[in-house]
Amino acid sequence: MKNKNKYIPIPIVIGIFGIFFLIVGCSINDSEQNTANNSAVENHPNKDSELALLMRKVYTDTDSIKQLIVNDKGTISKEYIEIVERIHTAIPTDASVKTPEFKAYTELMVNEANALFSNEQNKKEGFNNLVDRCVQCHQSFCPGPIKKINKLRIN
Numbered sequence: 001m002k003n004k005n006k007y008i009p010i011p012i013v014i015g016i017f018g019i020f021f022l023i024v025g026c027s028i029n030d031s032e033q034n035t036a037n038n039s040a041v042e043n044h045p046n047k048d049s050e051l052a053l054l055m056r057k058v059y060t061d062t063d064s065i066k067q068l069i070v071n072d073k074g075t076i077s078k079e080y081i082e083i084v085e086r087i088h089t090a091i092p093t094d095a096s097v098k099t100p101e102f103k104a105y106t107e108l109m110v111n112e113a114n115a116l117f118s119n120e121q122n123k124k125e126g127f128n129n130l131v132d133r134c135v136q137c138h139q140s141f142c143p144g145p146i147k148k149i150n151k152l153r154i155n
């Protein structure tokens, strides 16, 4: 007795796996963030790419700048801008993200950081523009952390 329903069309199988890897590859970041131990690395072997490590640093540094601006104690630094420029060369988990579009988003990000550096008038707005740049690139290349990045915004 042959049962046709046993066979799932191949494109659907590929689609399901594709979505699965997309999710695993780029969105299990929130929960993992605080458990920087070896078991987490084993479960997500790709999480420690050069770009991923850089991004974690960028995230904490951006949060520090937010605190400086909110408390009127300072603003973005040249050091921060240099770190952001490293996005150009850092090796990502998925090599295919290094497209001309990715390069353009990195440049926009660096420009926005420079704009904030010279913006004495409205640091809050300049900072939120910077966070927008993070989110724009993430919409195209890594949607997982967007919710978390949006929390950086100064209200």
Ligand code: HEC
Pocket: 025, 026, 029, 046, 047, 049, 050, 051, 052, 053, 055, 056, 058, 059, 062, 087, 091, 092, 093, 094, 097, 102, 103, 105, 106, 109, 130, 131, 133, 134, 135, 137, 138, 141, 142, 145, 149
């Ligand atoms: C030019 C594109 C781009 C820009 C701009 C960008 N990101 Fe990312 N981000 C990525 C990509 C791609 C990854 C996935 C890295 C990997 O897995 O190799 C990532 C990963 C992350 C992660 C997860 C790191 C982890 O634990 O695996 C966080 C958090 C993050 N980015 C925050 C930020 C913040 C905050 C900004 C802005 C200050 C920012 N990103 C700007 C492309 C970008």
